[in-house]
Amino acid sequence: MKPLLDKNLTPFLKRFDNFLDAEFRSIEIVSPTVIKIALAAQDSARGFDWITIELEFNGVNDARVPDNSKLSHIDMSKGITLVYADNQFIFGVGDYNCSNITDSICYIKAISLKYLEGEF
Template identity: 70%
Template sequence: MKPLLKKDIDAFLKRFDNFIDAELRFIEIVSATTVKITLAAQDSARGFDWITLTLEFNGISDAMLLENSKLSHVDMSEGITLLCENNLFAFGIGSYNDLRNITDSLCYIKADSLKYSQDEF
Protein backbone atom coordinates (compact mmCIF):
# COMPACT_ATOMS: atom_id res chain seq x y z
CA MET A 1 0.00 0.00 0.00
CA LYS A 2 1.22 3.47 -0.90
CA PRO A 3 0.02 6.57 0.94
CA LEU A 4 -2.12 8.94 -1.11
CA LEU A 5 -1.17 12.46 -0.06
CA LYS A 6 -3.39 15.52 -0.24
CA LYS A 7 -1.19 17.06 -2.96
CA ASP A 8 -1.56 13.93 -5.14
CA ILE A 9 -5.35 13.49 -5.00
CA ASP A 10 -6.19 15.59 -8.07
CA ALA A 11 -3.64 13.81 -10.28
CA PHE A 12 -4.82 10.43 -8.95
CA LEU A 13 -8.45 11.21 -9.78
CA LYS A 14 -7.50 12.56 -13.22
CA ARG A 15 -5.49 9.40 -13.96
CA PHE A 16 -8.62 7.30 -13.39
CA ASP A 17 -11.09 9.86 -14.83
CA ASN A 18 -12.64 10.34 -11.37
CA PHE A 19 -13.59 6.65 -11.51
CA ILE A 20 -16.51 7.47 -13.82
CA ASP A 21 -18.17 4.21 -14.85
CA ALA A 22 -15.77 2.23 -12.65
CA GLU A 23 -16.91 -0.95 -10.91
CA LEU A 24 -17.25 -1.19 -7.15
CA ARG A 25 -16.04 -4.68 -6.34
CA PHE A 26 -15.80 -5.15 -2.58
CA ILE A 27 -15.93 -3.34 0.76
CA GLU A 28 -13.95 -4.96 3.55
CA ILE A 29 -14.31 -3.82 7.15
CA VAL A 30 -10.87 -4.62 8.53
CA SER A 31 -11.54 -3.14 11.97
CA ALA A 32 -13.73 -0.48 13.61
CA THR A 33 -11.48 2.24 12.19
CA THR A 34 -10.12 0.65 8.98
CA VAL A 35 -11.99 -0.09 5.74
CA LYS A 36 -10.77 -1.22 2.31
CA ILE A 37 -12.70 -0.49 -0.88
CA THR A 38 -11.81 -2.40 -4.05
CA LEU A 39 -12.69 -0.92 -7.44
CA ALA A 40 -11.94 -1.65 -11.08
CA ALA A 41 -11.16 1.37 -13.24
CA GLN A 42 -9.54 2.39 -16.49
CA ASP A 43 -5.99 3.69 -16.05
CA SER A 44 -4.95 6.47 -18.44
CA ALA A 45 -1.29 5.75 -17.55
CA ARG A 46 -1.70 2.26 -19.05
CA GLY A 47 -3.52 3.10 -22.26
CA PHE A 48 -6.88 2.96 -20.45
CA ASP A 49 -6.48 -0.71 -19.55
CA TRP A 50 -8.69 -1.85 -16.70
CA ILE A 51 -6.94 -2.41 -13.38
CA THR A 52 -8.02 -3.21 -9.84
CA LEU A 53 -7.41 -0.63 -7.12
CA THR A 54 -7.82 -0.96 -3.38
CA LEU A 55 -8.28 2.14 -1.24
CA GLU A 56 -7.53 1.71 2.46
CA PHE A 57 -8.93 4.23 4.92
CA ASN A 58 -7.48 4.35 8.45
CA GLY A 59 -8.62 6.28 11.49
CA ILE A 60 -12.24 6.41 10.34
CA SER A 61 -14.36 8.93 12.22
CA ASP A 62 -17.58 8.68 10.18
CA ALA A 63 -18.84 6.31 7.49
CA MET A 64 -21.87 4.92 5.75
CA LEU A 65 -21.11 1.72 3.86
CA LEU A 66 -23.06 -0.48 1.48
CA GLU A 67 -23.51 -4.22 1.64
CA ASN A 68 -21.31 -6.03 -0.87
CA SER A 69 -24.37 -7.65 -2.46
CA LYS A 70 -25.57 -4.18 -3.57
CA LEU A 71 -22.32 -2.90 -5.08
CA SER A 72 -22.98 -4.17 -8.60
CA HIS A 73 -26.16 -2.06 -8.69
CA VAL A 74 -24.48 1.25 -7.80
CA ASP A 75 -24.58 3.91 -10.53
CA MET A 76 -20.99 5.05 -11.02
CA SER A 77 -21.74 7.51 -13.84
CA GLU A 78 -20.61 10.41 -11.62
CA GLY A 79 -17.55 8.53 -10.38
CA ILE A 80 -16.19 9.11 -6.88
CA THR A 81 -15.04 12.05 -4.83
CA LEU A 82 -11.80 12.05 -2.85
CA LEU A 83 -11.13 15.12 -0.74
CA CYS A 84 -8.72 16.19 1.97
CA GLU A 85 -9.83 19.07 4.17
CA ASN A 86 -8.58 19.93 7.66
CA ASN A 87 -6.30 16.86 7.59
CA LEU A 88 -9.32 14.61 7.05
CA PHE A 89 -9.66 12.42 3.96
CA ALA A 90 -13.12 11.83 2.56
CA PHE A 91 -14.48 9.35 0.01
CA GLY A 92 -17.93 9.43 -1.52
CA ILE A 93 -19.72 7.87 -4.45
CA GLY A 94 -20.76 10.68 -6.77
CA SER A 95 -19.53 14.22 -7.32
CA TYR A 96 -19.22 16.39 -4.21
CA ASN A 97 -17.23 19.56 -3.66
CA ASP A 98 -16.66 19.70 0.09
CA LEU A 99 -16.51 17.70 3.28
CA ARG A 100 -19.88 18.91 4.53
CA ASN A 101 -21.98 17.61 1.65
CA ILE A 102 -20.14 14.32 1.09
CA THR A 103 -22.42 12.79 3.73
CA ASP A 104 -25.23 13.07 1.14
CA SER A 105 -23.56 10.20 -0.74
CA LEU A 106 -25.09 6.74 -0.48
CA CYS A 107 -21.62 5.50 0.59
CA TYR A 108 -19.01 7.70 2.24
CA ILE A 109 -15.99 7.53 4.54
CA LYS A 110 -14.13 10.17 6.55
CA ALA A 111 -10.69 9.10 7.78
CA ASP A 112 -7.31 10.30 9.02
CA SER A 113 -5.29 8.62 6.26
CA LEU A 114 -5.65 7.03 2.85
CA LYS A 115 -3.49 4.43 1.10
CA TYR A 116 -3.90 2.60 -2.19
CA SER A 117 -2.61 -0.38 -4.09
CA GLN A 118 -3.06 -1.46 -7.69
CA ASP A 119 -3.27 -4.89 -9.20
CA GLU A 120 -4.27 -6.68 -12.38
CA PHE A 121 -7.90 -6.52 -13.51
Protein backbone atom coordinates in the same frame (compact mmCIF):
# COMPACT_ATOMS: atom_id res chain seq x y z
CA MET B 1 0.33 -0.31 -0.24
CA LYS B 2 1.51 3.20 -0.97
CA PRO B 3 0.39 6.25 1.00
CA LEU B 4 -1.76 8.65 -0.99
CA LEU B 5 -0.90 12.16 0.15
CA ASP B 6 -3.23 15.12 -0.14
CA LYS B 7 -0.88 16.82 -2.64
CA ASN B 8 -1.17 13.79 -4.96
CA LEU B 9 -4.98 13.56 -4.99
CA THR B 10 -5.55 15.67 -8.10
CA PRO B 11 -3.12 13.73 -10.36
CA PHE B 12 -4.40 10.43 -8.92
CA LEU B 13 -8.02 11.30 -9.73
CA LYS B 14 -7.07 12.64 -13.16
CA ARG B 15 -5.22 9.39 -13.95
CA PHE B 16 -8.42 7.42 -13.34
CA ASP B 17 -10.80 10.10 -14.71
CA ASN B 18 -12.37 10.50 -11.25
CA PHE B 19 -13.43 6.85 -11.51
CA LEU B 20 -16.26 7.75 -13.89
CA ASP B 21 -18.13 4.57 -14.86
CA ALA B 22 -15.85 2.51 -12.60
CA GLU B 23 -16.99 -0.72 -10.99
CA PHE B 24 -17.34 -1.05 -7.24
CA ARG B 25 -15.81 -4.43 -6.41
CA SER B 26 -15.81 -4.83 -2.63
CA ILE B 27 -15.88 -3.21 0.78
CA GLU B 28 -14.09 -4.80 3.72
CA ILE B 29 -14.43 -3.47 7.25
CA VAL B 30 -11.11 -4.60 8.69
CA SER B 31 -11.65 -2.98 12.08
CA PRO B 32 -13.73 -0.11 13.48
CA THR B 33 -11.12 2.35 12.17
CA VAL B 34 -9.90 0.62 8.98
CA ILE B 35 -11.97 0.14 5.80
CA LYS B 36 -10.74 -1.21 2.46
CA ILE B 37 -12.57 -0.74 -0.81
CA ALA B 38 -11.76 -2.11 -4.25
CA LEU B 39 -12.69 -0.36 -7.49
CA ALA B 40 -12.06 -1.35 -11.11
CA ALA B 41 -11.24 1.62 -13.33
CA GLN B 42 -9.55 2.59 -16.56
CA ASP B 43 -5.95 3.75 -16.09
CA SER B 44 -4.79 6.49 -18.46
CA ALA B 45 -1.17 5.65 -17.53
CA ARG B 46 -1.67 2.17 -19.02
CA GLY B 47 -3.41 3.01 -22.27
CA PHE B 48 -6.81 3.03 -20.53
CA ASP B 49 -6.58 -0.65 -19.60
CA TRP B 50 -8.82 -1.69 -16.73
CA ILE B 51 -7.11 -2.29 -13.39
CA THR B 52 -8.22 -2.80 -9.81
CA ILE B 53 -7.43 -0.10 -7.26
CA GLU B 54 -7.66 -0.93 -3.58
CA LEU B 55 -8.05 2.01 -1.20
CA GLU B 56 -7.35 1.54 2.49
CA PHE B 57 -8.76 4.18 4.82
CA ASN B 58 -7.13 4.34 8.27
CA GLY B 59 -8.37 6.31 11.25
CA VAL B 60 -11.97 6.17 10.04
CA ASN B 61 -14.16 8.47 12.14
CA ASP B 62 -17.38 8.46 10.10
CA ALA B 63 -18.71 6.21 7.34
CA ARG B 64 -21.71 4.76 5.58
CA VAL B 65 -20.94 1.61 3.64
CA PRO B 66 -23.47 -0.57 1.86
CA ASP B 67 -23.47 -4.34 2.04
CA ASN B 68 -21.26 -6.06 -0.56
CA SER B 69 -24.35 -7.67 -2.10
CA LYS B 70 -25.57 -4.19 -3.15
CA LEU B 71 -22.34 -2.93 -4.75
CA SER B 72 -23.21 -4.06 -8.27
CA HIS B 73 -26.30 -1.81 -8.13
CA ILE B 74 -24.39 1.37 -7.26
CA ASP B 75 -24.37 3.92 -10.07
CA MET B 76 -20.77 4.95 -10.72
CA SER B 77 -21.56 7.15 -13.74
CA LYS B 78 -20.57 10.28 -11.78
CA GLY B 79 -17.39 8.73 -10.39
CA ILE B 80 -16.17 9.44 -6.90
CA THR B 81 -15.41 12.38 -4.70
CA LEU B 82 -12.04 12.19 -2.97
CA VAL B 83 -10.77 15.30 -1.20
CA TYR B 84 -8.57 16.28 1.71
CA ALA B 85 -10.22 18.80 4.02
CA ASP B 86 -10.24 19.47 7.76
CA ASN B 87 -7.16 17.23 8.21
CA GLN B 88 -8.92 14.17 6.82
CA PHE B 89 -9.58 12.33 3.58
CA ILE B 90 -13.20 12.39 2.49
CA PHE B 91 -14.45 9.77 0.03
CA GLY B 92 -17.87 9.44 -1.49
CA VAL B 93 -19.55 7.78 -4.44
CA GLY B 94 -20.83 10.50 -6.79
CA ASP B 95 -20.14 14.18 -7.23
CA TYR B 96 -20.29 15.80 -3.80
CA ASN B 97 -18.45 18.37 -1.70
CA CYS B 98 -17.36 18.24 1.93
CA SER B 99 -20.57 19.73 3.28
CA ASN B 100 -22.95 17.26 1.61
CA ILE B 101 -20.84 14.09 1.38
CA THR B 102 -23.09 12.40 3.94
CA ASP B 103 -25.82 12.42 1.26
CA SER B 104 -23.80 9.86 -0.72
CA ILE B 105 -24.89 6.20 -0.71
CA CYS B 106 -21.33 5.40 0.42
CA TYR B 107 -18.93 7.74 2.17
CA ILE B 108 -15.84 7.44 4.37
CA LYS B 109 -13.97 10.03 6.42
CA ALA B 110 -10.49 8.98 7.55
CA ILE B 111 -7.17 10.36 8.76
CA SER B 112 -4.96 8.58 6.22
CA LEU B 113 -5.26 6.79 2.91
CA LYS B 114 -3.21 4.14 1.09
CA TYR B 115 -3.67 2.55 -2.30
CA LEU B 116 -2.61 -0.56 -4.20
CA GLU B 117 -2.76 -1.16 -7.94
CA GLY B 118 -3.71 -4.65 -9.03
CA GLU B 119 -4.75 -6.73 -12.01
CA PHE B 120 -8.23 -6.34 -13.44
